[in-house]
Amino acid sequence: MEVLGLFSVPSWLMAILLVIALLLMYTIHKQRYFKRLDIPGPTPIPFLGHIHHIIKKGFQEMDMEMTQIYGNCYGTFFGNIPQLIVTDPEMIKQLLVKQFSEFTDRPRTIRTTKFFDSAITVAQGEHWKFLRATLSPTFSSNKMRNMTPLISKCLDSLIQNVRTLSEGKKSVEMRELFGAFTMDAICCTGFGLQVESQSNPDDPFIKNAKKALNISVGNLKFLLAAMFPELQRFIREIPILNQEAIDFFIQATKSALADRREAQSESYRDFLQLMINAHQDEGTDNDNGEEKDLGFDAYKRRGMTDAEVLANAIIFFLAAFDTTSNLLTFASYCLATNQDVQDRLRSEINKELGKSKPTYDNVFNLTYLDMTVNETLRMYSPAQRLNRMAVLDTTLCGVKIPKGLDVTVSVLSLHYDTKYWENPHKFDPERFSPENKDRIHPFTFLPFGGGPRNCIGMRLALMETKMAIAALLQNYRILTSSETEIPPKIDKRRGVTMPENGLYLKLEAL
Numbered sequence: 001m002e003v004l005g006l007f008s009v010p011s012w013l014m015a016i017l018l019v020i021a022l023l024l025m026y027t028i029h030k031q032r033y034f035k036r037l038d039i040p041g042p043t044p045i046p047f048l049g050h051i052h053h054i055i056k057k058g059f060q061e062m063d064m065e066m067t068q069i070y071g072n073c074y075g076t077f078f079g080n081i082p083q084l085i086v087t088d089p090e091m092i093k094q095l096l097v098k099q100f101s102e103f104t105d106r107p108r109t110i111r112t113t114k115f116f117d118s119a120i121t122v123a124q125g126e127h128w129k130f131l132r133a134t135l136s137p138t139f140s141s142n143k144m145r146n147m148t149p150l151i152s153k154c155l156d157s158l159i160q161n162v163r164t165l166s167e168g169k170k171s172v173e174m175r176e177l178f179g180a181f182t183m184d185a186i187c188c189t190g191f192g193l194q195v196e197s198q199s200n201p202d203d204p205f206i207k208n209a210k211k212a213l214n215i216s217v218g219n220l221k222f223l224l225a226a227m228f229p230e231l232q233r234f235i236r237e238i239p240i241l242n243q244e245a246i247d248f249f250i251q252a253t254k255s256a257l258a259d260r261r262e263a264q265s266e267s268y269r270d271f272l273q274l275m276i277n278a279h280q281d282e283g284t285d286n287d288n289g290e291e292k293d294l295g296f297d298a299y300k301r302r303g304m305t306d307a308e309v310l311a312n313a314i315i316f317f318l319a320a321f322d323t324t325s326n327l328l329t330f331a332s333y334c335l336a337t338n339q340d341v342q343d344r345l346r347s348e349i350n351k352e353l354g355k356s357k358p359t360y361d362n363v364f365n366l367t368y369l370d371m372t373v374n375e376t377l378r379m380y381s382p383a384q385r386l387n388r389m390a391v392l393d394t395t396l397c398g399v400k401i402p403k404g405l406d407v408t409v410s411v412l413s414l415h416y417d418t419k420y421w422e423n424p425h426k427f428d429p430e431r432f433s434p435e436n437k438d439r440i441h442p443f444t445f446l447p448f449g450g451g452p453r454n455c456i457g458m459r460l461a462l463m464e465t466k467m468a469i470a471a472l473l474q475n476y477r478i479l480t481s482s483e484t485e486i487p488p489k490i491d492k493r494r495g496v497t498m499p500e501n502g503l504y505l506k507l508e509a510l
């Protein structure tokens with residue numbers, strides 16, 4: 001092909017150049033989104049947006065740096081997908097609470113397989129409302145209280161496990177230790193399953209939970225979906241989560257369900273039983289898993305379908321595992337590096353509990369324990385970000401928000417903002433003392449999110465965490481050792497805050 005009669009270019013090369021030009025126009029158009037809305041933000045790279053920053057720095061460092069430069073509300077791109085990042089407490093209150101009806105859903109930035117459309121974390125509109133109303137009673141304080149003996153049994157194994165693991169060793173890897181404890185607790189409180197996570201390092205529940213949660217932003221499907229969001233419809237059945245691991249949990253849940261139905265006992269009070277009770281055989285599961293939004297009453301009449309029971313069981317395993325085990329890991333690190341806090345906490349535990357075992361009621365009465373856990377959650381919030389999607393065109397504190405926009409709250413930027421926290425890098429449980437607590441600026445501390453769609457498992461997570469810390473301090477002193485990384489390097493590839501190289505601490509029997 002002749003170009004301006006000056007030189008000739010082969011047609012195949014022209015075709016390639018044309019495709020490149022069209023793709024560039026596509027990404028430039030997509031990435032002008034915030035310019036059109038007059039919202040500031042860093043310049044994106046074609047196709048990648050700011051993914052390279054996430055990979056290089058992780059969410060925490062990137063969000064904190066950008067907030068310093070662009071303020072409390074700015075636009076970034078996950079590939080070509082726009083994300084409005086907010087760290088303004090008033091805006092966050094509007095987003096999560098006051099304007100909840102306009103931001104009920106989470107964005108499906110990267111769509112999971114259809115199987116997960118029935119999961120409470122992903123479900124939208126009336127479907128989500130139905131699932132939330134059905135599943136919420138599992139987490140009432142009474143239900144938690146009744147679960148005390150189950151957690152207590154897991155704690156006996158935890159203490160036994162510390163004994164075995166610390167024998168002849170300088171230190172214990174705390175993520176492994178608490179990962180096994182958390183999995184035991186999920187299995188027995190959620191499903192009535194007795195597993196051997198704590199006595200068996202190769203336990204399949206642990207191995208599969210780790211496999212399932214090993215997701216990084218560098219994943220090929222993530223990149224494709226981020227660069228070409230329109231492709232999501234065609235590539236959505238490519239799993240993000242490890243399918244083999246998900247199949248393992250599906251089988252475990254199916255066999256627990258079959259056992260329950262055979263036993264026909266209503267005596268169980270766990271998550272699985274609640275879903276069974278809400279289940280109706282005439283449920284309208286259809287082959288491709290798609291269903292029109294029915295409206296709350298219609299969902300209630302049809303009850304939970306098999307697909308919903310399974311998807312929510314898997315979510316229970318996955319949402320509870322990394323979050324709770326990492327919170328416990330960082331809490332033990334904070335106690336090891338702040339011996340004065342540990343001494344004071346142990347005194348409180350000894351005074352209030354003596355030699356009695358920790359229970360739901362006695363640990364929730366421990367003020368200093370609550371302060372210590374909250375401060376750990378501030379510094380090492382397992383969830384680094386949370387998000388909502390505008391379900392209609394609206395405004396948020398004067399900022400124009402088009403329907404479908406992902407509005408992301410950067411939790412860790414808020415938790416380290418010097419406007420709200422003095423000396424934020426210092427571990428100081430006093431910030432949460434009864435005298436100081438009221439001075440905390442509302443919507444600047446959000447480890448469990450906020451509003452009607454906050455973490456449904458918060459009470460369970462806090463119960464497990466507080467009971468485990470109390471039991472550990474009754475029996476052990478937690479110390480650093482030459483193997484402890486201080487401060488621990490945070491794994492930048494993950495959305496959940498976790499130590500990159502594990503966390504090794506010494507546990508000295510009292």
Ligand code: HEM
Pocket residue numbers: 120121122132315316319320321323324327381382383386387446447448449450451452453454455456457458460461
């Ligand atoms: C320390 C432990 C935990 C932390 C820090 C944590 C944190 C969070 C956060 C930040 C959210 C998003 C809230 C929002 O968007 O406003 C969330 C949602 C959720 N969490 Fe947790 N979580 C923890 C433990 C658990 C446990 C034990 C469960 C047990 C089932 C659980 C189940 C869920 C579910 C199902 C949702 C989605 C709720 C909905 O969409 O209605 N989490 N969690």
